[in-house]
Amino acid sequence: MVIKKFVGKSEEEAVQAAKKELGNNIVIMNVKDVKRKGLFAAFCAKLVEVTVALEEERNTIAKVHRETVTVDPNEPVSPISNKSMQQASRDMNAESIEKKLDSLQKLLEEQLKSSQAKQEEEKTETDSVETSEKTEKKEADKESLEQEKFIRLLYNTMIDNEVDEKYANQILEEIEKTKRPNIPIDYILANVYQKLILKFGKSEGITTAEHGPKVIVFMGPTGVGKTTTIAKVASSFVMDDKQKIAMLTSDTYRIAAAEQLRTYANILEVPFRVIYTEEELRQAIVDFSEYDYIFLDTTGHSHQNEEQLAKMKSILDVIDEMAVRESFLVLSATTKYCDLLKIAQNYKKITDYQLIFTKLDETTTVGNLLNVKLCMDAPIAYITNGQNVPADIERFNAQKMVKQLLGGNH
Ligand SMILES: Nc1nc2c(ncn2[C@@H]2O[C@H](COP(=O)(O)OP(=O)(O)OP(=O)(O)O)[C@@H](O)[C@H]2O)c(=O)[nH]1
Numbered sequence: 001m002v003i004k005k006f007v008g009k010s011e012e013e014a015v016q017a018a019k020k021e022l023g024n025n026i027v028i029m030n031v032k033d034v035k036r037k038g039l040f041a042a043f044c045a046k047l048v049e050v051t052v053a054l055e056e057e058r059n060t061i062a063k064v065h066r067e068t069v070t071v072d073p074n075e076p077v078s079p080i081s082n083k084s085m086q087q088a089s090r091d092m093n094a095e096s097i098e099k100k101l102d103s104l105q106k107l108l109e110e111q112l113k114s115s116q117a118k119q120e121e122e123k124t125e126t127d128s129v130e131t132s133e134k135t136e137k138k139e140a141d142k143e144s145l146e147q148e149k150f151i152r153l154l155y156n157t158m159i160d161n162e163v164d165e166k167y168a169n170q171i172l173e174e175i176e177k178t179k180r181p182n183i184p185i186d187y188i189l190a191n192v193y194q195k196l197i198l199k200f201g202k203s204e205g206i207t208t209a210e211h212g213p214k215v216i217v218f219m220g221p222t223g224v225g226k227t228t229t230i231a232k233v234a235s236s237f238v239m240d241d242k243q244k245i246a247m248l249t250s251d252t253y254r255i256a257a258a259e260q261l262r263t264y265a266n267i268l269e270v271p272f273r274v275i276y277t278e279e280e281l282r283q284a285i286v287d288f289s290e291y292d293y294i295f296l297d298t299t300g301h302s303h304q305n306e307e308q309l310a311k312m313k314s315i316l317d318v319i320d321e322m323a324v325r326e327s328f329l330v331l332s333a334t335t336k337y338c339d340l341l342k343i344a345q346n347y348k349k350i351t352d353y354q355l356i357f358t359k360l361d362e363t364t365t366v367g368n369l370l371n372v373k374l375c376m377d378a379p380i381a382y383i384t385n386g387q388n389v390p391a392d393i394e395r396f397n398a399q400k401m402v403k404q405l406l407g408g409n410h
């Protein structure tokens, strides 16, 4: 794995520099503001430091480079030379633990303090005459016991979050491989944090429409929040990004469904059309060819309904004939794991997609996001956490999610 830091005037600028050097497969591990130094620091624009990781080809020897690359012409940050894996990871720890996993750390400290106190008590009672050699061995055993306890705690936290045992075990196996004597517990925590972030991988969301309109399709089971999510995404595109969008719905199944989206379209003052046939879909794509994005709402249906799935596929085929398409499978975080997998697998039969998880405000466990991501190899683009339009939506942030998976604040 390569880990590297890039500094820019904005997160975007630093990420662009990272992509330029390491390619598009980088995963963002951490983003933080950095203070400029010097007399006139207060008058300068802030800098953003982005830590990125890139998983190298399998079977190559794992190595961690740590350098800082700056793209800010005014204040070059001196590159730090390559360090040993352990040193680099310790440096990562300081940030990860202090800033990202603070509440987890507190929990651990409490646990470790109580276990240490207990062991101290036992020690004073029994081994006042032990040799120094024996004491050293005991210290080493104690350390490894603490490591074991710590790993078990991380495992249990993941399982409590309903991470599939299979994936939790996979992570622990990977951690076991990198375990050495005398490794501080921070190192293990940072390692698990990194592994989980890499498992979530990169997340793109809706990408820029370059040539003609991009058709953004929202599909998924009934009542998961497809229409509400379209309204949330569309409003940020229109209000914040000043994009030109049109809205379509092929949901003619429920009378109220079209009206729901029409209301949002009216509020945003964007064109809206109900599509009954493939011909009408073709015509709409032609009519809105000057727009940046066409958002398409679809009928929610049971994933077991093969007929509706086939209908969905023919809609996608029409779009593919005429425009660039990006598809999003909308899933509720409150749905049972086995159902989520069945739904995701069925939609995969007709298209690739990115995932949107809704209703995170209605659940306390987030393991299913990781489970579905890993099982389907589909990136998570957005999460929604409430009924408010447009406020309750966020671009998926792996760092935040991993912190939550490991029991941190959220
Ligand atoms: N708590 C919570 N409710 C949500 C969220 N997103 C949507 N909802 C609610 O879920 C309900 C269904 O939302 P819709 O947007 O109509 O869902 P849909 O997938 O379009 O439903 P159909 O068109 O019937 O398939 C509404 O009451 C929404 O307000 C969310 O993130 N959290």
Ligand SMILES: [Mg+2]
Binding pocket: 226, 227, 228, 251, 257, 297, 300
């Ligand atoms: Mg709907």
